[in-house]
Amino acid sequence: MNRVVVIGGGYGGLRAVEGLSTYEDIEITLIDQNPYHYLQTQAYGYIAGEFDVNEVAVDLYNWSLGFKRVKFIQATVSSVDFVKQEVFMGEEQLSYDYVILAYGAKTNFFSFIEGLRENSYGVKSLYRAFNFRKEFENVIYKKLQNTDDSSSQELNIVIGGAGLSGVEVAAEMAHVIKNYSKTIGSRAKEIKIYLVDASETILPGTSDYIIKNTFKRLESLGVNILTNAFISKVDKSFVYFKDAEPLEYSFMIFTGGIKASPLNEVIESEKNKMDQLLVDKNLNISGFDNAFAIGDCIEMKGADGNILAPTAQSAERSAEYAAKAIKNRIDGTQYKGFNSSTMGIFVALGGKYAVGEVFKYIKVRGYIAYTLKTAITYGYYIGLRLRINTGFKNRI
Ligand SMILES: Cc1cc2nc3c(=O)[nH]c(=O)nc-3n(C[C@H](O)[C@H](O)[C@H](O)COP(=O)(O)OP(=O)(O)OC[C@H]3O[C@@H](n4cnc5c(N)ncnc54)[C@H](O)[C@@H]3O)c2cc1C
Known part of the structure; x- marks a missing residue:
């Protein structure tokens, strides 16, 4: 069995686990500091009282139990030793064959703005x-x-x-x-x-x-x-x-900016001004082809070489890539570098109104855009709920 450790149960981490779980020769450990996955993209509705907490957070224990070879650990990762292939959680440590860093970013309360x-x-x-x-x-x-x-x-x-x-x-x-x-x-x-x-x-x-x-x-x-x-x-x-x-x-x-999660401070790798990791074309930490980094904790580049905005969409695309790349490495098959671009954007604009653009050509606004955005969000949420239902049954 190949042991894969995924650090961070956000949009990238969960998509990576889903992808890896389809391979029978891989066992996965997911680690997050919180016991839940937080659907940040729904935060606007939660803040305004339109959504309840169970619509923006799902339990990671139950979700992980919905798979066959996935274990969840609630812990804060304090460092990663890429040479010894170990993840540290304070005094505890965990060995891996492959690791995916998916611990996201946090709000950058710029220190030059007093107060x-x-x-x-x-x-x-x-x-x-x-x-x-x-x-x-x-x-x-x-x-x-x-x-x-x-x-x-x-x-x-x-x-x-x-x-x-x-x-x-x-x-x-x-x-x-x-x-x-x-x-x-x-x-x-x-x-x-x-x-x-x-x-x-x-x-x-x-x-x-x-x-x-x-x-x-x-x-x-x-x-x-x-x-x-x-x-x-x-x-x-x-x-x-x-x-x-x-x-x-x-x-x-x-909401004026983000900077990488504090864990990046102890990760020995090149970083940009926002402290995001600079990874190679295969999303590897330089010098370690069994260590991948995805989502908001890295500076992600699209097919055209431009930096991609830190979005759930990009986190998920990079996660799908990392999961496949790990399988290719296990099987000894060749694979190409990460090659992604943004498919589109939908902006929720209060009530049943949104504005959206898909592949730059399809432009929608109003109720239609709202319906499309809701369908995308609902699809994501239902996927989580189905897994949780299975996990909940497995738990009892
Ligand atoms: C209000 C709002 C609206 C947004 N709307 C959209 C949208 O419409 N479309 C879109 O595509 N994107 C949107 N985004 C951006 C999107 O939410 C992020 O880009 C996305 O969450 C990044 O995913 P990630 O997996 O990299 O990190 P995250 O989802 O942030 O997950 C990181 C995880 O790592 C865990 N973690 C961090 N440090 C540690 C540690 N040391 N040890 C253990 N665990 C750790 C955290 O607890 C967290 O669960 C929005 C963001 C916000 C705030």
């Missing part, structure tokens, strides 16, 4: 998203009770970073507020959403179609969009800008 880390929330961990959700509910409750004691009647929620996650969170909250103004009264309208980015545009790097239609939708939901806005400092009450008046706020979320 950012202390005064804002992220959404890349369930814990932070949970706290943010409570804050949002709290604001709505205050408006419902009319117990808001702030000097101004307006309550500002600031979202720093107008990339995919920031835009989706802003749109969903704005949609909820708009809807609530019918039921809890016009006081809900006193909650203002500000989407702030230092770039010239929202969703930098996406097409004109996506940008234009997203902009329109956000405006119609009443989101205040501030581009070319450099946040210089954040304190308990105000967000300060380089070239504009400070903005009083109630709470803030930051």
Whole structure:
């Protein structure tokens, strides 16, 4: 039996386990610091109270039991010795024949923005998203009770970073507020959403179609969009800008950047400025063809040599590649380098509305785009649930 250790039960890690599990001569150990897989791509709906926790997190023990040769260990990996082929979890260690590093990234609360880390929330961990959700509910409750004691009647929620996650969170909250103004009264309208980015545009790097239609939708939901806005400092009450008046706020979320997981600090390999690993064309750590790295913890390049955005989609493509490459290495067969490009993008824009583009040619918006995005997400979720159902039966 070939022993494969997968570090990280995120989008990449789970897809790698699924791929490897189809080979009978491989046994897999999946390790994650949390006992659950967190569906970050659904965070916007969880924060805004549209989804429950069981729609954004699934138990990794039950999921792993749904396979024949998969074992799950809940532990924080502290280092990996590529020469001795061992994964360390504090005092514990585990030997491997092949290893896949899939431990993702975390929010980069830029240290040059004073007070950012202390005064804002992220959404890349369930814990932070949970706290943010409570804050949002709290604001709505205050408006419902009319117990808001702030000097101004307006309550500002600031979202720093107008990339995919920031835009989706802003749109969903704005949609909820708009809807609530019918039921809890016009006081809900006193909650203002500000989407702030230092770039010239929202969703930098996406097409004109996506940008234009997203902009329109956000405006119609009443989101205040501030581009070319450099946040210089954040304190308990105000967000300060380089070239504009400070903005009083109630709470803030930051989605403006990512940096690699802290584990990368101890991994001896070349890295980029965001501390992501620089891997070779086979997604190997330089010098170790039995050690693969995938997803957000690496700088991933597409077929054209351009850097791919850190997405669940890219994490899954790289995972499928790594699983096949390991099987090829076991069988001694030749295989090509990783060659992937982005298939498309769908942006959830509050309620039953989305904007999407597939293979750059198919462009959709509104309810159709929402239906397509929901179908993709639902397909992913159902796959997890089926595996969990099997695992749950196997457990009893
Ligand atoms: C709000 C939001 C919306 C998004 N929307 C989309 C979207 O619509 N489409 C899309 O494609 N992408 C989207 N993304 C991006 C996507 O979620 C990430 O790119 C994706 O999660 C990366 O997958 P991954 O497997 O590399 O890492 P992750 O999914 O982050 O998983 C990493 C795992 O490793 C574990 N881990 C970390 N360190 C250790 C350690 N030392 N020991 C053990 N375990 C460890 C973590 O607990 C985690 O479970 C969105 C992200 C956010 C935040």
